[in-house]
Every structure is written in structure tokens, then in C-alpha cells.
Amino acid sequence: MGMASWPSEDDTVFEPKEKSVETRSFTELYDEYFDRINRYLRCRVSNMWDADDLTTVVFLKALEKFAQYNRRNSFAAWIFRIAQNTFIDFLRKKKEIPLDTGEWLTEDDDETWQPEKTLLNMEQIKLLHHQLGQLSQAQRDVLTLRYFGELKINQVAEVLGKTESSIKMISRRGLHKLQQLFEKEGKE
Amino acid sequence: MKQQSPEERQDLTVSKLLIHLREMRDVVPVNQKLKQDLKKKLMGQMMQVDQEKYIVQPNTVKKNKKLWFGMVTISLALLLLFFLVLRGDSSSNRKILPLKGMQPNEIAALSPDGKEFVLIRQHEVSLYNSQGRKLRSILIPGKGIITQILYSPTGNELGVLQQEEGMTTIWYTSLTTGGVQLFWEGSSSKVRGLRWSEHGKLVPLE
Numbered sequence: 001m002g003m004a005s006w007p008s009e010d011d012t013v014f015e016p017k018e019k020s021v022e023t024r025s026f027t028e029l030y031d032e033y034f035d036r037i038n039r040y041l042r043c044r045v046s047n048m049w050d051a052d053d054l055t056t057v058v059f060l061k062a063l064e065k066f067a068q069y070n071r072r073n074s075f076a077a078w079i080f081r082i083a084q085n086t087f088i089d090f091l092r093k094k095k096e097i098p099l100d101t102g103e104w105l106t107e108d109d110d111e112t113w114q115p116e117k118t119l120l121n122m123e124q125i126k127l128l129h130h131q132l133g134q135l136s137q138a139q140r141d142v143l144t145l146r147y148f149g150e151l152k153i154n155q156v157a158e159v160l161g162k163t164e165s166s167i168k169m170i171s172r173r174g175l176h177k178l179q180q181l182f183e184k185e186g187k188e
Numbered sequence: 189m190k191q192q193s194p195e196e197r198q199d200l201t202v203s204k205l206l207i208h209l210r211e212m213r214d215v216v217p218v219n220q221k222l223k224q225d226l227k228k229k230l231m232g233q234m235m236q237v238d239q240e241k242y243i244v245q246p247n248t249v250k251k252n253k254k255l256w257f258g259m260v261t262i263s264l265a266l267l268l269l270f271f272l273v274l275r276g277d278s279s280s281n282r283k284i285l286p287l288k289g290m291q292p293n294e295i296a297a298l299s300p301d302g303k304e305f306v307l308i309r310q311h312e313v314s315l316y317n318s319q320g321r322k323l324r325s326i327l328i329p330g331k332g333i334i335t336q337i338l339y340s341p342t343g344n345e346l347g348v349l350q351q352e353e354g355m356t357t358i359w360y361t362s363l364t365t366g367g368v369q370l371f372w373e374g375s376s377s378k379v380r381g382l383r384w385s386e387h388g389k390l391v392p393l394e
Binding site for chain 2: 021022023025026027030031034035038039042043048052055056059060063066067068069070071072124125128143147148150175178179182183
């Protein structure tokens with residue numbers, strides 16, 4: 001028997017089903033996702049210091065578990081699941097009612113605050129806080145992940161462990177309720 | 189003038205609401221100072237973990253010596269066996285070397301049972317049977333140069349060492365599920381190779 005001939009480029013008999021693999025390093029992913037996680041948590045907890053502490057915890061956990069992350073899955077869903085679990089742990093420990101009527105995102109000592117927009121932003125955020133507070137827990141989870149965490153429906157479903165159809169339904173009902181609240185506010 | 193239907197009015201108010209939510213999102217500030225500080229902290233932790241990985245604990249030295257002695261003996265025996273098999277090729281149908289046209293910059297690894305091999309050719313990793321027929325491509329993330337590829341003792345996994353711009357990345361690939369996981373990444377100067385431990389764990393070699 002002679003030597004085996006060298007395989008040609010054309011004789012592929014199998015192609016992997018899914019080719020999208022997350023190829024970025026942890027630091028690249030951190031740069032991309034920090035803003036989304038920080039903003040999401042700042043919408044969920046009653047003051048920005050807690051939100052910033054939670055953001056720190058999320059990324060420390062993410063670094064610790066990064067070797068376990070399967071790069072064929074969505075990094076957004078993975079990191080937001082960590083954020084969601086961290087937020088739930090925080091609520092349990094603090095026994096805090098999410099989005100209560102306490103101080104929220106005050107401008108004190110916040111170096112990142114833009115002075116020219118502060119007043120308007122504060123009013124808008126207080127209003128948002130008030131309106132989100134009138135939704136159910138599930139509606140808040142879905143709407144904040146979807147519109148403040150900027151996740152897709154399937155990613156929200158993955159984070160919350162629900163089906164896409166139930167996320168769509170919760171989202172639709174939540175938006176409808178928010179819409180009614182805005183209309184009510186407008187009339188007043 | 190045409191009046192809007194209730195559905196059209198509903199669509200309009202929902203789209204206004206979505207625009208409003210987007211505006212709300214944009215006014216929630218992000219703590220940029222925390223972003224910078226935390227990044228430094230995380231990078232510091234990554235470096236610390238790297239260092240700890242390569243520090244041998246004093247109480248494990250004796251155990252490791254025995255382990256190493258055993259492993260070196262087994263490796264030498266296997267090497268000898270491999271050469272004997274190659275020399276007596278008339279009775280072996282697992283011989284795959286030499287292969288025509290293999291370039292010096294291409295890397296190949298033989299599965300433990302000798303029935304398959306992987307080849308890295310122009311950044312593409314492919315799995316072949318012993319007849320030289322390509323079975324499938326193996327997707328390894330990253331754009332670095334693959335400098336080493338190793339079958340696990342079971343033949344079900346691969347360890348891949350990749351280097352790019354001063355960074356070394358080690359990937360772990362399951363040949364059964366096709367899953368790829370990042371095993372380690374860090375400074376290039378730290379890792380010179382890979383091996384599989386007797387417990388089936390990937391071990392970077394300093």
C-alpha cells in the first residue's frame with residue numbers, strides 16, 4: 001500500500017450546524033456590556049450606589065465563571081442571567097421592595113452626571129420609577145431587560161427561564177399597562 | 189380627512205411609548221468612573237489568577253515528583269511502543285504518516301486509538317479518518333496562530349494552544365458535542381505548551 005494521499009479541500013462531508021461562536025476576550029466583552037448592565041441595575045434598585053455595587057459583583061462573578069461560559073451561547077443572555085440572579089439575591093438580603101418610593105438616582109457626588117440635563121433627567125427617571133413600580137414583578141423584569149438591558153425576546157426568555165411566547169405576552173401586557181399610565185399622567 | 193382606526197391609534201401610541209422608553213433609557217446615566225476602576229480591578233484579578241496557576245504549592249511537590257516520575261516512565265514506554273509500531277508497519281493498518289504535501293507550518297495530532305487525526309492547515313482545523321478523508325471542520329474561535337493541538341486520553345476532547353499579539357489562548361473542544369470553551373487566556377510568555385493530566389484535565393506547561 002502506498003502513502004495516503006493528502007486530503008483535498010473539497011471533500012468535506014460534514015458542516016457544523018451553528019457557526020456563530022463568541023470569539024471576544026473577557027475585557028472586550030466587559031467594554032461592550034458594562035453600560036448595559038450598569039444601566040439595567042440602575043433601573044432596578046432604589047439607589048445608584050447599590051446599583052454600582054451590584055454591577056461590580058456581576059462582573060466579578062462573570063470573571064470567576066468565564067471559563068464555564070459556552071461560547072456557542074449568547075454572552076448577553078449569560079451575563080444578564082448573572083445580573084438578574086445578583087439582583088434577586090440583593091432583594092432577598094435587603095428585603096427591599098424593588099423600585100420603592102425612596103431616593104433614586106440622586107445627583108449627589110455623581111461625577112458622570114451631566115449638569116445641563118440633570119433636572120429634566122431626574123424628573124423623567126422619577127416618573128419612570130413611579131410607573132414601573134405599578135407593574136407586576138414579571139412585567140418589570142421583562143420590560144427592563146428588554147428596553148433597558150436591550151435584550152432580544154429570546155435572550156429575555158433565556159435569562160428568566162420562560163418561553164418566548166410567554167415573554168411576548170408579558171411584554172405586551174406590560175406595555176399596555178404602561179401606555180395606560182402615560183395616558184393617565186397626560187390627562188392629569 | 190381620513191380618521192384613524194382604533195388599531196392605528198393603538199399602534200401609534202405603542203410606538204410613541206417605545207420611543208419614550210428609549211429616551212428614558214438614554215437618560216439613565218452610566219458610571220464611567222466605575223467602568224474604568226472596575227476594569228483595572230478585573231485585569232488585576234486576571235493577572236493574579238495567572239500567577240497562582242503557575243506557583244507550585246510546597247506540600248504538593250513530593251506528590252508531583254512521584255507523579256512526574258510515573259508519567260515520564262509511561263511516556264517513554266509509549267514512545268518506544270509507537271516507534272516499534274511504525275517500524276513494523278506491515279501488520280498495522282493505522283499508519284498515517286508520512287502524508288504527502290504536509291507543510292512545515294502545519295500541525296497534526298493523532299487520536300489515541302489511531303483511527304482519526306486532526307490537522308491545522310491555514311488556520312483551519314479539520315478532522316480526518318486514517319484513510320486521509322476529511323470528516324469535518326472543527327471551529328476554533330480567535331484569529332491567532334494555533335501552535336499546539338492535543339487529543340485527550342479518551343480521544344473525545346482536544347486542547348488547543350493559540351497565540352496572537354503577545355496573548356496566549358487555550359481552547360477546550362469537545363469532539364462529541366462540538367462545544368468550544370475558553371480554558372485560559374493570558375500573557376504569551378507564560379505558556380510554552382499543553383498536556384493532559386492523568387485525570388483528563390488540561391494542564392498548561394510553563
